[in-house]
Amino acid sequence: MVTTRRRSTAPAETPVFHSRAEMVYEQLKRDVADFKLVPGDRFTENELSERLGVSRTPVRQALFRLQQEGYVEVLFRNGWRVLPFDFERFEQLYDLRMVLETTAVQRLCTDETKIDRALLEQIAAIWLVPAAERSTDIRQVAQWDEEFHCSLVAAAGNAEMTRVHRDVTERIRIIRRLDFTKQARIDATYEEHAKILRAIQRKRSDPAVMLLRAHIQTSQSEVRKITLHQVHLARAA
Template sequence: MSDSKSAAGKANALAGQIYQRLKDDISNFALLPGDRFTETEMAERYGVSRTPVRDALYRLEREGYLQVAFRSGWSVRPFDFHRFDQLYDLRIVLELAAVARICEAEQPADLSALQAIWSLPREQRLTDGKQVGELDEAFHQGLILATGNLEMARVHQEVTDKIRIVRRLDFTRAPRIDLTYDEHQEVLRLLTQRKAAQAAINLRSHIEASKAEVHKITLHMIYEARQRGLVGAAG
């Protein structure tokens, strides 16, 4: 019994590793929107059997990254910017509701943990895009959690998970990282002063600017990846 459990655990761990590698390849545009492939090709690519690859592929299909057809195998889903826009709109609704609740609450919300991260002098700010991206997610989730409404937090986390593939690109440019620090500081200042209307305006502008930036970067990165592919094929 223990041997079978051990084997199952190793199989699950391997499937998890392949899942993450596939997801990274999609996120980094090593696999482009519309690219087609088979389970066998992916197994050869990662040097494993088809079983963990199949498990990883179906997991990514459930999460919306891939699609499968009976006769033509697997493909990376095309970017659906309309869907991303809708998710960003939902995110704005949730976060503006959080701003109103924070400013209207009888007891001031404890925003000290967020202030400690974002109210830093310029020379102490992080510059690594991946780290800042993770902190940015935590900042916006922190605003929701400050309301005490766990159902809002759950839905907001689901939205965050779905837009992560494009949202993380906002932190691949140094000026955007600095701007994120500045804008988060200002939102926190306004919330502390309970200036709900101005905080809402600033937060909406912050999210809309980020959405526009990731649209632009995504299209540029896809174009560059396709050009590299064409050059490689020509070579």
């Protein structure tokens, strides 16, 4: 199987940080999403300060922010700990994602006035390809999958819906990436995305929504099967 490199549907941007605390915050979120930090891991502010090359003040500010978002907790006189996954919260976020994406797909099939056709063409160029041209890069496919769903919502032309969906996407990213640790799931994602896109292109609203709903439900089902052992395996992969 040949791995191809295709242009991302999202513009490449160099992140601009307005403070060291923001830089630390973004780095720690990436560490959690990339399984460099997994549920149960413990660390101190001094350890992070040394690793990131900053003082304890921005580290503490970033950690308090992550604490408010439910990623970490402070341990009395014993540093910090990455919190276990809150699966009930993930279930609720997946339900919200389902509502937003199915609504967007219905609009893509029926409303011609606000649809961003160029955006749809960009994701079609990634997913409607022969099997031999599919990527086998787990990280790349995970990123493209996220962009696929965000682009479907964005292409529907509702800025507020797009904003809420991107917030949901960011909050489920940590658990969602575990869906791409097996090649079978990558292959299935290509097939399912292609069917959804073809249904949208043909303006077949009901089949498109049905396919999308089944696709999200499958991913949600995989999330339910995730164990801490699988998280550690993902970090080691």
